[in-house]
Amino acid sequence: xIARLWFQTDPAVEVAGADQNFYLYLLVAAVVVGVAVINRRxxxxxxxxxxxxxxxxxxxxxxxxxxxxxxxxLAVDEGHLRRISRRQMVGIAFGLIxxxxxxxLAPNLITExxxxxxxxxxxxxxxxxxxxxxxxxxxxxxxxxxVAGLSFLPDRHDRVSMVAxxxxxxxAVPLIVGIGLAxxxxxxxxxxxxxxDESLVLATPIALGAMTGLWSERVGIINIGIEGMxxxxxxxxxxxxxxxxxxxxxxxxxxxxxxxxxxxxALAMLLAFISIRYNVNQIVGGVVINILAIxxxxxxxxxxxxxSGYSKGVxxxxxxxxxLSKIPIVGxxxxxxxxxxxxxxxxxxxxxxxxxxxxxxxxVRSAGENPHAAETLGIDVVKLRYQSVLVGGLIAxxxxxxxxxxxxxxxxxxxxxxxxxxxLAAMIFGKWTPWGAFGGAMLFGFAxxxxxxxxxxxxxxxxxxxPSEFFQAVPFIVTLVVVAGALxxxxxxxxxxxxxxxAK
Numbered sequence: 378x379i380a381r382l383w384f385q386t387d388p389a390v391e392v393a394g395a396d397q398n399f400y401l402y403l404l405v406a407a408v409v410v411g412v413a414v415i416n417r418r419x420x421x422x423x424x425x426x427x428x429x430x431x432x433x434x435x436x437x438x439x440x441x442x443x444x445x446x447x448x449x450x451l452a453v454d455e456g457h458l459r460r461i462s463r464r465q466m467v468g469i470a471f472g473l474i475x476x477x478x479x480x481x482l483a484p485n486l487i488t489e490x491x492x493x494x495x496x497x498x499x500x501x502x503x504x505x506x507x508x509x510x511x512x513x514x515x516x517x518x519x520x521x522x523x524v525a526g527l528s529f530l531p532d533r534h535d536r537v538s539m540v541a542x543x544x545x546x547x548x549a550v551p552l553i554v555g556i557g558l559a560x561x562x563x564x565x566x567x568x569x570x571x572x573x574d575e576s577l578v579l580a581t582p583i584a585l586g587a588m589t590g591l592w593s594e595r596v597g598i599i600n601i602g603i604e605g606m607x608x609x610x611x612x613x614x615x616x617x618x619x620x621x622x623x624x625x626x627x628x629x630x631x632x633x634x635x636x637x638x639x640x641x642x643a644l645a646m647l648l649a650f651i652s653i654r655y656n657v658n659q660i661v662g663g664v665v666i667n668i669l670a671i672x673x674x675x676x677x678x679x680x681x682x683x684x685s686g687y688s689k690g691v692x693x694x695x696x697x698x699x700x701l702s703k704i705p706i707v708g709x710x711x712x713x714x715x716x717x718x719x720x721x722x723x724x725x726x727x728x729x730x731x732x733x734x735x736x737x738x739x740x741v742r743s744a745g746e747n748p749h750a751a752e753t754l755g756i757d758v759v760k761l762r763y764q765s766v767l768v769g770g771l772i773a774x775x776x777x778x779x780x781x782x783x784x785x786x787x788x789x790x791x792x793x794x795x796x797x798x799x800x801l802a803a804m805i806f807g808k809w810t811p812w813g814a815f816g817g818a819m820l821f822g823f824a825x826x827x828x829x830x831x832x833x834x835x836x837x838x839x840x841x842x843x844p845s846e847f848f849q850a851v852p853f854i855v856t857l858v859v860v861a862g863a864l865x866x867x868x869x870x871x872x873x874x875x876x877x878x879x880a881k
Contacts (some may be wrong), residue, residue: 383449403767404421405848409484422719422737423553425733425849441667449727463533464528464538464542465528465529465617467528467777468524468525468526468529468538469525469543471521471525472524472525472526473526474518474521474522475517475518475519475520475521475522476518477518478514478515478517478521479515479518479519479522479681480827482514482518482556483515483518483839484511485510485514486514486559486560487511487559488674489509489510489565490507490508490509490565491505491507491509491510491555491559492505492508492563492565492566493506493508493551493554493566493567493568493569494503494566494569494570495569495570495706503752504706506569508555508613510556512554513552513555514555514556517548517551519554520544521545521548524541524545524632527541529755535540537771539684541833544732549561550731550823551597552825554572554827555843557830557836558832560834560836560837561834562835563835564835567815567830567834569837570709570710572827572830573823574709574831575826576822576825576826577710577714577822578712578714578718578784578822579822579825580626580815580818580819580822580823581718581721581776581779581822582607582777582779582780582793582796582800583667583796583799583800583803583817583818583821583822584721584724584773584800584814584818584819585721585724585773585775585779585799586603586604586607586773586777586796586797586799586801586817587801587803587804587814587817587818588725588769588814589606589641589645589727589770589772589773589800589802590801590804590814591728591765591774591804591810591811592728592732592741592769593765594745594804594809594869594870595732595742595745595765595809595870596739596741596742596744596745596765596766597745597748597875597877598652598653598659598762598765598766598874599659599661599873599874600659600663600769600801601659601660601661601662601664601666601667602644602645602662602663602664602665602667602670602764602797603671603773603797603798603801604667604670604793604796604798605666605667605670605671605775605797606640606670606770606774606777606797607641607642607643607776607777607796607797608670608671608674608777608792608797609643609644609673609674609774610638611637611674611777611778611780611781611792611793612640612670612673612674612677612678612788613674613677613780614633614634614636614774614777614778614781615633615638615690615781615782615787616677616681616788617632617633617636618630618633618687618690618782619681619682619685619687619688619690620681620685627691630690630691630693633776633778633782634693634717634778634782637774637775637778638771638778639771639774640774640777641770641771641772641776641777642767642770642771642774643770643772644666644770644773645766645767645771646766646767646768646770647666647669648662648663648666648766649762649763649766652876653762654751656876656878659716660874667797671790671791674788674790675790677790678789678790679794682788688816689785689787690781690787691786692715692754692782692783692784693715693782694715694716695713695714695715696716696719697712698712698713705728716783717775717778717783718783720775720801724772725814725815726810726811727809729810729811732811733811734820737746740761741761743756744756744761744762744765744872745872745873746872747871748856748872748877758877758879759877762877773797776796776800780792780796795853798856799821799856800818801820802817802821802823802856803815803820804817806820806867808867808868820855821852821856824852824854825851825852828848828849828850828852829848831843831848832845
């Protein structure tokens with residue numbers, strides 16, 4: 378009966394005198410009981426009670442909560458089991474995470490105060506917010522239970538469930554950082570604004586790469602070669618600076634960035650040519666672009682950059698936006714940065730503006746959805762595909778320049794470190810929209826920054842340090858989760874990857 382109530386969509390239907398809100402009442406009661414049991418569990422842990430409250434405070438509520446979350450799977454509709462939706466599966470995942478947080482982590486974390494800092498120390502003072510790690514984990518765990526329950530609301534309340542899950546996902550930031558501080562061997566506070574600053578910076582090439590993929594795939598060309606285009610931009614651009622820019626002038630630096638942009642465009646046009654002119658499999662063509670870029674940049678580094686004696690260059694200068702950069706707390710994070718980083722925001726905005734607010738952008742999207750229908754309207758699909766892929770290549774070259782002439786002031790083999798592939802995941806995460814892809818880039822940038830921060834905090838579990846390789850793998854783990862579709866189904870343009878032959 379309870380299971381049927383969870384799936385009830387008709388507000389006029391009542392079962393055994395209980396209306397459709399019965400589940401909400403049940404959820405509230407479960408949370409209240411859970412809090413009471415949690416308090417006893419913590420008290421038992423503090424007094425080292427042997428086993429009595431362990432079984433009552435852990436096993437019973439765990440089993441009860443699992444049953445509470447799993448009952449919808451037993452809901453029967455006309456003699457058939459009703460499948461759990463993706464939204465409900467995510468809710469169950471949050472519920473299970475909440476179980477781990479409440480019954481495993483919260484009772485065993487330290488209760489000493491830790492703090493989040495929100496600005497750099499000024500004259501010895503610093504804005505900080507203190508917290509108890511155990512209480513923080515406990516509260517977030519209970520919130521995750523509530524989110525799990527809201528995930529089973531009727532379909533007409535789908536927006537409520539979605540907002541609740543987004544909030545739950547955002548709570549993962551203080552949760553992970555708080556646990557990291559609790560397990561840290563050498564720190565009791567961490568600067569949160571610096572973490573966001575690092576996330577924005579690391580998201581720069583990913584966002585630019587996602588825009589590259591967007592321009593290519595929205596017109597119907599699968600672009601696996603983003604990684605190669607970025608690598609070519611980084612290598613060829615810095616080679617130009619090493620050979621021609623030996624005076625170390627700013628003018629030569631920007632000329633080298635221009636060459637990097639054109640290098641990405643050149644490989645993009647190669648991909649477009651073999652895909653459009655000869656109908657080569659677009660995935661294979663992208664792989665060829667990546668291999669070509671690895672070989673080309675490896676040759677340039679060993680035979681030109683190293684022999685020139687200029688393996689290190691001058692990075693672009695930092696820019697502070699007048700007035701805005703002085704805003705307390707957020708000014709330095711959002712309004713101070715380097716040129717390519719700021720250009721990234723411009724590229725994302727222009728991509729959205731042109732693709733979704735202009736007639737040319739509408740033609741680009743129509744060519745990616747139904748090229749033959751677009752052709753009947755007088756659109757030159759072939760020309761449009763070349764143009765759109767070219768725009769993407771220019772953006773990829775700019776992303777490559779960020780690596781060698783803004784981030785590291787030098788070039789190393791494979792220095793893009795799979796950023797092009799992560800950019801594809803960001804594009805899929807954003808469902809082929811500019812702002813959605815930018816959000817995906819922020820997610821992956823934060824994953825990288827978080828891995829670095831946890832490594833700096835020297836997190837230990839049971840006296841053993843976590844290997845640095847694990848933190849380096851965090852962005853790729855997030856990539857797997859996104860590509861697997863755990864955050865929702867992403868539908869690509871209908872004609873993506875399909876060869877197109879104009880009508881005679």
